[in-house]
Amino acid sequence: MQDQITPGNLLRTMRANPPLVQCITNFVAMNIAANVMLAAGASPAMVHAEEEADEFAAISGALTINIGTLSADWLAGMLKAAQSANNAGKPWVLDPVAHYATAFRRDAITRLLELKPAIIRGNASEIIALAGGTSRGQGVDSRDAVEQAEDSARQLAQKHGCIVAVTGATDFVTDGQKAKRIAGGSPLMPQVTALGCSLTCLVGAFAAAAPDDPFDATIAALTVFAVAGQQAGADAEGPGSFSWRFLDALTGLTPETLDRDARISAA
DSSP, X not given: OOOOOOHHHHHHHHHHSOOEEEEEOOTTTHHHHHHHHHHHTOEEEOOOOTTTHHHHHHHSSEEEEEOTTOOHHHHHHHHHHHHHHHHHTOOEEEEOTTTTSSHHHHHHXXXXXXXXXXXXXXXXXXXXXXXXXXXXXXXXXXXXOGGGGHHHHHHHHHHHTSEEEEOSSEEEEESSSOEEEEEOOOTTGGGSTTHHHHHHHHHHHHXXXXXXXXXXXXXXXXXXXXXXXXXXXXXXXXXXXXXXXXXXXXXXXXXXXXXXHOEEEEO
């Protein structure tokens, strides 16, 4: 009998065979994201050079692309890696950081979307703007609530045939038809840089573990962050102590605790 698909079972699957995930992320996030991935049980590789990005994507379990500190040479590597992942049948995740801020970013995100990511993860302002709406985003920071982006997320998912995750105080995940909300986390999380970027990488790890089920893979990754964040926030005195407590919570999180403390509801 096949195990029920739950965040805990997917965490168990991911840890049993730690996936190699190519994380093309920004300078700010590299160290933090790598530590988050290792703590959760995955194997990160921060490989972005145009000369090797496509070759590495083909041997990875999944690819994640984050445009936070974008440059022309990084974009060239991103495009090659995404095409290679598609050719190899590997899922890839797009994090459209502040894509609305400049013409260069808008052009880059258009080109990346043409390569059909399996999953898009962003904050509410990024998702609203990506769907063609008017957001109140300021640089990389969201000024819109997750619930304000839910319709935009559904539209994006339908248009691009992918999973869309909007993360914030309560996360929202949709494939354009069905949708779920994930509650949890801590108010301290927005005060720690690059946690959202790290979450994108973790979504890639779960997508590698369940390549045929990106919807449940995304929910599992977000639930891991929600439960570990809630645990870390319970005893943290501020963002500094939260950071190391969060890594410890990720490492100590068991599949049983994850399923017990998950707060997932239909949307």
